[in-house]
Structure formats: structure tokens, C-alpha cells
Amino acid sequence: xxxxxxxxxxxxxxxxxxxxxxxxxxxxxxxxxxxxxxxxxxxxxxxxxxxxxxxxxxxxxxxxxxxxxxxxxxxxxxxxxxxxxxxxxxxxxxxxxxxxxxxxxxxxxxxxxxxxxxxxxxxxxxxxxxxxxxxxxxxxxxxxxxxxxxxxxxxxxxxxxxxxxxxxxxxxxxxxxxxxxxxxxxxxxxxxxxxxxxxxxxxxxxxxxxxxxxxxxxxxxxxxxxxxxxxxxxxxxxxxxxxxxxxxxxxxxxxxxxxxxxxxxxxxxxxxxxxxxxxxxxxxxxxxxxxxxxxxxxxxxxxx
Amino acid sequence: xxxxxxxxxxxxxxxxxxxxxxxxxxxxxxxxxxxxxxxxxxxxxxxxxxxxxxxxxxxxxxxxxxxxxxxxxxxxxxxxxxxxxxxxxxxxxxxxxxxxxxxxxxxxxxxxxxxxxxxxxxxxxxxxxxxxxxxxxxxxxxxxxxxxxxxxxxxxxxxxxxxxxxxxxxxxxxxxxxxxxxxxxxxxxxxxxxxxxxxxxxxxxxxxxxxxxxxxxxxxxxxxxxxxxxxxxxxxxxxxxxxxxxxxxxxxxxxxxxxxxxxxxxxxxxxxxxxxxxxxxxxxxxxxxxxxxxxxxxxxxxxx
Numbered sequence: 001x002x003x004x005x006x007x008x009x010x011x012x013x014x015x016x017x018x019x020x021x022x023x024x025x026x027x028x029x030x031x032x033x034x035x036x037x038x039x040x041x042x043x044x045x046x047x048x049x050x051x052x053x054x055x056x057x058x059x060x061x062x063x064x065x066x067x068x069x070x071x072x073x074x075x076x077x078x079x080x081x082x083x084x085x086x087x088x089x090x091x092x093x094x095x096x097x098x099x100x101x102x103x104x105x106x107x108x109x110x111x112x113x114x115x116x117x118x119x120x121x122x123x124x125x126x127x128x129x130x131x132x133x134x135x136x137x138x139x140x141x142x143x144x145x146x147x148x149x150x151x152x153x154x155x156x157x158x159x160x161x162x163x164x165x166x167x168x169x170x171x172x173x174x175x176x177x178x179x180x181x182x183x184x185x186x187x188x189x190x191x192x193x194x195x196x197x198x199x200x201x202x203x204x205x206x207x208x209x210x211x212x213x214x215x216x217x218x219x220x221x222x223x224x225x226x227x228x229x230x231x232x233x234x235x236x237x238x239x240x241x242x243x244x245x246x247x248x249x250x251x252x253x254x255x256x257x258x259x260x261x262x263x264x265x266x267x268x269x270x271x272x273x274x275x276x277x278x279x280x281x282x283x284x285x286x287x288x289x290x291x292x293x294x295x296x297x298x299x300x301x302x303x304x
Numbered sequence: 305x306x307x308x309x310x311x312x313x314x315x316x317x318x319x320x321x322x323x324x325x326x327x328x329x330x331x332x333x334x335x336x337x338x339x340x341x342x343x344x345x346x347x348x349x350x351x352x353x354x355x356x357x358x359x360x361x362x363x364x365x366x367x368x369x370x371x372x373x374x375x376x377x378x379x380x381x382x383x384x385x386x387x388x389x390x391x392x393x394x395x396x397x398x399x400x401x402x403x404x405x406x407x408x409x410x411x412x413x414x415x416x417x418x419x420x421x422x423x424x425x426x427x428x429x430x431x432x433x434x435x436x437x438x439x440x441x442x443x444x445x446x447x448x449x450x451x452x453x454x455x456x457x458x459x460x461x462x463x464x465x466x467x468x469x470x471x472x473x474x475x476x477x478x479x480x481x482x483x484x485x486x487x488x489x490x491x492x493x494x495x496x497x498x499x500x501x502x503x504x505x506x507x508x509x510x511x512x513x514x515x516x517x518x519x520x521x522x523x524x525x526x527x528x529x530x531x532x533x534x535x536x537x538x539x540x541x542x543x544x545x546x547x548x549x550x551x552x553x554x555x556x557x558x559x560x561x562x563x564x565x566x567x568x569x570x571x572x573x574x575x576x577x578x579x580x581x582x583x584x585x586x587x588x589x590x591x592x593x594x595x596x597x598x599x600x601x602x603x604x605x606x607x608x
């Protein structure tokens with residue numbers, strides 16, 4: 001706890017090494033994080049934007065462009081990139097990170113990748129903590145990038161103030177888009193790579209899929225490549241950020257609800273992971289002997 | 305409970321309508337299922353095979369072929385197809401189901417789709433129960449088909465005795481394959497659509513990715529299209545089924561461990577869903593006022 005307080009002080013003073021250490025702490029040892037986060041008392045001042053969408057839609061490039069745009073506005077930008085752990089494609093993802101590292105010498109930018117290994121409950125909780133640490137460290141804008149191919153990625157962006165869903169032409173009949181629940185969570189939808197064939201069609205499909213939503217989210221066509229105009233996207237973000245600046249309570253409550261639920265989900269996932277192999281084996285044997293049903297065993301599995 | 309006993313009797317007698325009703329029951333009202341499953345006392349005789357892999361790899365066609373092959377061996381075959389809920393691609397998935405419905409007049413085949421809506425914890429539990437019901441109803445082989453694009457799909461196939469992972473050429477640099485944890489769960493890997501270019505390359509990538517596994521799983525190239533030879537796959541399945549017939553305990557313990565853990569996961573997910581909106585709002589307000597940290601709120605969220 002004393003170590004936490006000291007680390008917190010350094011993070012609040014803007015020490016980058018301590019910031020990195022703090023995030024490593026919440027990523028690796030959830031048990032030791034509460035002390036740190038309590039000591040930090042994040043001001044809830046940072047504007048938190050989630051960027052999600054299927055693989056290959058250009059999220060990292062878009063995030064890279066947003067960093068540049070917001071640095072021009074003199075905002076300090078923190079980025080948490082939630083990476084799928086990927087033995088096969090590690091190279092490509094590493095490439096993304098290297099590309100973003102173009103901001104490496106800029107102390108107004110902090111970029112951190114967090115890996116999604118196995119059960120994602122822990123990741124949601126760690127992400128929520130990491131965002132709070134960036135807030136406490138004085139970052140004005142926090143971008144949270146996730147690969148939206150699973151329910152868990154969508155849940156993670158629930159901890160933000162605004163969600164950008166990045167799509168591209170040709171995704172209209174892609175099961176991922178609908179399965180992942182992306183149509184429910186976005187405040188802004190971007191059809192990226194809009195020079196590709198089928199961009200108009202994608203916009204039409206998108207507008208159709210969003211029709212049921214109570215408030216119509218923004219739908220934008222753009223190309224996030226360097227040199228291309230993304231002013232429309234920045235305007236759409238700024239509109240929500242203005243609302244946040246004027247009356248932060250509403251959006252902060254939304255984000256906090258998300259953080260609390262994700263942290264609770266992480267706690268539950270952890271309690272499941274703590275079930276010992278021997279306990280699971282014992283329960284399975286009891287079921288096989290006909291002494292318990294699967295359902296009864298599932299209720300007893302948390303006992304000692 | 306009395307209704308459960310009656311329904312159980314009818315299912316045990318092989319009444320198809322009651323079988324369908326039982327599955328609907330475990331799918332929709334988890335609370336009423338324990339009585340039914342207790343009354344059923346499944347014999348743990350069915351051989352349970354999971355079929356998973358990314359969308360578009362031809363899993364449904366493969367399952368269709370396996371049904372035909374095993375009907376020739378005079379085995380009764382039950383199929384649970386876990387469908388992503390999909391407003392956009394509903395048509396395509398429905399097409400899959402219609403294709404499989406070619407077996408509709410065969411009373412030795414029972415096919416049921418279960419939808420994955422939102423949080424998947426409930427689905428895992430329902431799937432586990434549905435498999436037990438098919439076992440109790442006397443099916444010799446239960447095929448469990450899931451779209452392996454998320455961690456949850458992989459967890460679901462953990463309730464089986466054998467897992468077939470279906471891939472296709474060109475998936476070598478697909479993030480889904482690795483993220484979803486498919487490289488850890490398969491007993492048999494099928495590179496389907498093997499006439500397509502890149503089949504050899506996919507096999508090479510696959511063998512590389514599987515190298516770390518303690519026991520080498522089978523890797524097969526084939527085309528599951530009607531009329532093409534899938535004898536190699538049937539042989540690989542039969543090898544595991546022979547092991548199951550000879551000494552069912554080991555594989556039944558594996559499957560039961562999976563069922564117990566998935567059922568526990570479903571229970572946990574449900575307790576999270578039961579958290580009222582007002583409770584979450586209240587907790588978020590407390591955090592905003594600085595009275596609680598997110599972590600403290602997450603621990604209190606289950607109180608009244």
C-alpha cells in the first residue's frame with residue numbers, strides 16, 4: 001500500500017516510467033491495483049474514446065491520424081491498444097505498434113498495448129484500470145483501440161465516453177460485424193478505405209442496420225491514410241467532447257457504469273480461474289458416479 | 305418438478321416433440337432445467353464431437369456429410385448448431401440450416417440451432433444441457449457446431465470428447481484463427497476446400513502453429529463437398545471414438561469438467577446480468593462523488 005502511494009505520486013507528477021509501471025501492475029497483478037487506483041483518485045477529466053471494428057479496417061492508422069490531429073490542438077493523448085494475442089499474426093500487429101511509434105519522441109503521447117490472452121474478463125478490468133491511470137496522469141484524451149471481433153471487445157468499449165466503430169467497404173455480409181454487437185455500441189460509424197469499391201453500398205447497409213437505434217449515430221465515409229482529410233471525423237468527436245466538457249456528469253456516469261461492470265466481470269472470471277484442477281476433477285467424478293448433476297456440481301465448484 | 309419428470313419420461317422414450325421442448329426449456333429458462341436434467345440422468349453414452357472454425361470454412365457442409373456417413377453406420381446423430389445471432393447475415397445462416405434439413409425425414413437425425421445473443425455465458429450452459437438431453441434421448445453421436453470467432457465458442461467445444469477445427473486455404477494470416485484459441489483445442493484439424501490455392505501452405509502454417517502441443521493432433525486436407533471423399537476424417541474420428549468406447553471414463557471426465565465449468569460460467573454471467581440498472585447507476589454516482597473506487601463499487605454491485 002505504501003509502495004502504491006509512492007508510485008501514485010510519481011504518476012500524478014507525470015513520470016512516464018512510473019506511468020508504464022502502474023499499467024504493468026494493473027495488467028499483471030489485479031490484487032495490488034486497488035491501492036494504486038485509490039491513491040490516484042483519477043479526476044475523471046480525460047475524454048475517453050473507444051475505437052473498435054473488425055480486423056483490417058484500418059483502426060491503427062485512424063488512431064495514428066487522430067493522435068496527430070489532437071496534438072495540433074495541444075491535447076495530451078494516451079492510447080491503450082488491446083491486442084489479440086497472436087502467435088501467427090504477431091508480426092502484423094507489431095507493425096501497427098511500430099507505425100504508431102512515430103509519436104515516440106513526443107512526451108504528449110503515451111501508447112501502450114495490452115494483450116488479450118485467453119479469458120478476456122481480466123483484460124476488461126485491466127483496461128479500465130489503465131484508462132483511469134492515464135486520466136490521473138493528466139492525459140486529456142484517451143483512445144482505447146480494440147479489435148471488435150468478439151463480445152468482449154464490445155464490452156470493453158463500454159467504459160468510454162464515445163465509441164467510433166470502424167468498418168470498410170465489402171463488410172456488408174460479414175458475420176463478424178453483426179455478431180460482435182457493433183451495431184449497438186457506436187456513437188460514430190466510419191466507413192474507412194472509402195476509395196474502395198462498394199463504399200456507398202456499405203453506407204446503405206449500415207444506415208439500414210442502425211435504423212432501429214433511438215438516437216441516430218453519425219455515419220462517415222473517409223480514408224484514414226496520411227494526407228487524406230479526416231476533419232469530418234474530428235468534428236463528430238468534437239461535438240461529443242463539447243457535450244462532455246459542458247456537462248461531464250452524464251457521460252462520466254456512462255463510463256463508470258461500464259468500468260464497474262467490467263471490473264465485476266473480471267472478478268467473476270477470476271473466481272472461475274481460481275477453481276483448482278483437482279476440484280474440477282473431483283466434481284466431474286461425482287457427476288460420472290451419478291451423485292451430482294452437472295448443474296449441482298457447477299454450484300459447488302467454488303467451495304473448498 | 306413434476307412436469308420435468310413427465311417430460312423426462314417422454315424424452316427417454318424418444319418422443320421428438322418432447323425432445324425439442326426440453327431443449328427449448330434449457331435454452332430459455334435455466335432455472336427450470338435442473339429438475340429436467342436430474343430426472344433424465346443422462347447415461348453418458350453419446351460420443352460428443354465439437355466442430356468449430358472461422359466463418360466460411362464450410363463447417364455446416366462438413367457436418368452434413370458427417371451425418372450421412374454416420375447414418376450409414378446406423379448411428380443416431382444429434383446436432384446442436386450454435387448460431388451467431390445475425391440481423392445482417394441471417395439469410396446465409398438460415399440457408400445452412402435448410403441445407404442440413406435434407407435429413408429432416410430421417411428420425412435417426414435431430415438438428416437444432418441455438419442462437420448466441422449478447423453475453424454467451426448463458427449459451428454455454430444451455431448447450432451443455434442440450435447435449436445432455438440428446439445423450440439421454442439415446443443419440444449415439446452428438447455434433448456440436450460453433451462458429452469459432454470468439455473465446456466463448458472455443459470454451460463451448462470444451463464440453464466434447466473430440467474437437468474438429470475446420471480451416472481453409474488462405475487463413476494463414478487471419479487474426480481470428482489465433483485469437484480464438486483454435487490452435488489449442490483441436491484433436492483433428494481439417495484444411496477444407498483443399499482444391500483452392502494455398503492448401504499446402506495452410507497445412508505448413510498449421511503444422512508450425514501446432515508444434516508446441518504435447519500430443520500432435522491429426523491434420524487433414526479434404527473437400528467436404530458432396531461426392532468428395534472424407535473417409536480420412538471419419539477414420540480420425542473413429543480412432544477417438546474407439547478409445548471412448550473402450551474406456552469412456554477419461555473422455556467423459558474431460559467433457560464433464562468442461563460442462564461443469566461452462567455451467568458455472570453461465571451462473572456467473574447471469575448474476576452479472578441480474579444487477580439492476582439502478583444499482584449500477586447508484587454505484588457509478590458513488591464513484592463520481594469520490595466515495596468509492598471503481599474496484600470497491602465492483603465488489604459491492606451484487607449487494608441489495
